[in-house]
Amino acid sequence: MIISHEGPFYSHENWKKLYEKDSVYMTKLQLIEDTAIHIFRFHDYYHRYNPDGVMAGLIQKLEWENHVEEHLSIATTIVTPKKTVADIAKYVKDKLDAPFVRVVGELSMECQRIGLLAGYRGGGEVVIPLFQNQNLDLIIAGEGPEWESPEYVRDAVQQGKKKAFILIGMQLVKNLAWNT
Numbered sequence: 001m002i003i004s005h006e007g008p009f010y011s012h013e014n015w016k017k018l019y020e021k022d023s024v025y026m027t028k029l030q031l032i033e034d035t036a037i038h039i040f041r042f043h044d045y046y047h048r049y050n051p052d053g054v055m056a057g058l059i060q061k062l063e064w065e066n067h068v069e070e071h072l073s074i075a076t077t078i079v080t081p082k083k084t085v086a087d088i089a090k091y092v093k094d095k096l097d098a099p100f101v102r103v104v105g106e107l108s109m110e111c112q113r114i115g116l117l118a119g120y121r122g123g124g125e126v127v128i129p130l131f132q133n134q135n136l137d138l139i140i141a142g143e144g145p146e147w148e149s150p151e152y153v154r155d156a157v158q159q160g161k162k163k164a165f166i167l168i169g170m171q172l173v174k175n176l177a178w179n180t
Contacts, residue, residue, distance in 0.1 A: 001040065002038070003042055054119055059078075064078050075121070076116045077136070079114075080114060084107060084110055085109050088111060088140075092166060104164065105163060105165060114139070122142060123145050123149060124148035125148075136163075140165075140166045141165070141166070141167055143167060144167070
């Protein structure tokens with residue numbers, strides 16, 4: 001039995017209809033069926049924990065338990081002593097043992113109020129309202145569409161607004177997967 005967070009077939013959608021004629025999908029499905037592997041996808045339920053199970057692990061890894069202000073349904077607000085975006089980016093990179101993080105915004109900008117988003121929650125529909133409603137200086141997200149939140153923050157900075165965005169990204173997942 002395999003317990004996974006994401007599904008085995010490349011999409012959150014109904015993958016049978018999307019890939020039923022694809023040879024990569026069919027070969028993988030055949031292997032699963034031939035070996036009688038059972039897959040339990042522990043995704044939505046884990047994200048409904050309070051706080052979100054993935055978020056709790058991220059907060060613990062970053063050692064920010066004492067800086068949590070509020071757990072929201074899709075984010076956690078963190079209040080830390082003032083540090084620059086560059087300092088926070090380096091801290092996150094080092095704590096997560098990531099080969100790199102990606103930063104949008106002024107590296108010298110001081111931050112104190114941080115929105116933390118675990119996983120694929122870095123899209124504009126989540127990030128922009130968080131900036132607006134939580135009075136955040138910085139948002140740190142796992143990943144999201146390139147043309148949404150990073151571009152919003154670039155535009156905000158060009159307009160003289162103090163906002164920054166750090167993407168942890170998939171390289172961390174790849175790094176952990178290949179090193180274990």
